[in-house]
Amino acid sequence: MNAPSPAARLSQQLAQNAESVCRHYLSNGKRQGSYWLVGNADNHPGRSLYVRLKGPDSGQGAAGKWTDAATGEHGDLLDLIARNRHLDRLRDVLDEARTFLSLPQPAPSQWTPHRSPSPQGSPESARRLFAMSKPLHGSLAESYLRGRAITQLIDLPALRFHPCCYYRPDADADTQTWPALIAAVTDLGGAITGVHRTWLDPSGKSKAPIATPRRAMGNLLGNAVRFGMAQDILAAGEGIETMLSLRGALPDLAMAAGLSANHLSAMLLPASLRVLYVVRDADAAGDGAAAALSQRARHEGIEARLLSPLLGDFNDDLRMIGLEQLRRHLSEQLAPEHVVRFLDPARTR
Secondary structure (H helix, E strand, C coil): CCCCCHHHHHHHHHHHCHHHHHHHHCCCCEEECCEEEECCCCCCCCCCEEEECCCCCCCCCCCCCEEECCCCCEECHHHHHHHHHCCCCHHHHHHHHHHHHCCCCCCHHHHHHHCCCCCCCCHHHHHHHHHHCEECCCCHHHHHHHHCCCCCCCCCCCEEEEEEEEECCCCCCCCEEEEEEEEEEECCCCCEEEEEEEEECCCCCCECCCCCCEEEEECCCCCEEEECCCCCEEEEECCHHHHHHHHHHCCCCCEEECCCHHHHHCCCCCCCCCEEEEECCCCHHHHHHHHHHHHHHHHCCCEEEEECCCCCCHHHHHHHHCHHHHHHHHHCCCCHHHHHHHCCHHHCC
16 A cells, blocks of 8 residues: 555644644634634635534544535545635645644755646646636636626536635745636536636736746646537637637536637547537637648548637627627628527617
């Protein structure tokens, strides 16, 4: 049997001291029976989040497991510390846990072989960041999207919000924190393989005033940010805002954002797919990606059809010409049977 990982050992040690952990990180809560109750992982007063203080070391009812009934978030005490201290790197979370438990920190050489040279980070780091993020509804990220005329924002489990997501301009620069729109990148089975971060200005009116306000981490190749589960028909394009703008006009059509021209051309397609609408950005890179994906789709026996914006992309169209005119423009490009299926004909005349 393999030895438990450092994270698993620390999680177990924290669980053995669950009440002390709660009193330290969730001081605005209180004990009630075998649980610690508090408002949320940020230590706000309330009773929505509950931590099990006693129980077995693992399995159902294990000590240290917590759930936030208001958001559906859950995890172990390492996840809780990460959420409470706004840490999105596993190494930092483990350091914080060792400090709380008064354990020695590992020598730097112990960490060096495990540090990834990739600035994108690992899928595990991506999953932890997504788990630590908050629901989109009522957040600054929702305000940002509404400011871009994107108002169809229900049923979007792929999108979340982080109030202070780490940003480092380069490896030698100091770490900054900015609010961020967090998008889950998933494979065809729905497993999270990465995340995309859009750092935001604290006003919520624009992206953050930094050199690269958009970055992805994890395994991206072939995967995408998905809005709805595709069966026989899918629309696939580059940007999140582009696809959300299209979704405002076609809310029942499954969509996927590849995040870049290169990744769009390499997106894996569901085996059940019969029709692919390739959403083109009006530039050279967009033309190349659309052509490559269309060619591959046809090679796989999938009908490929192009959706082109009037302006630079469909978010430009939505903001400049409005939703009704966008719907009319799309009705001219969709197959007739898809106009009936996805657009209300009375509103496209």
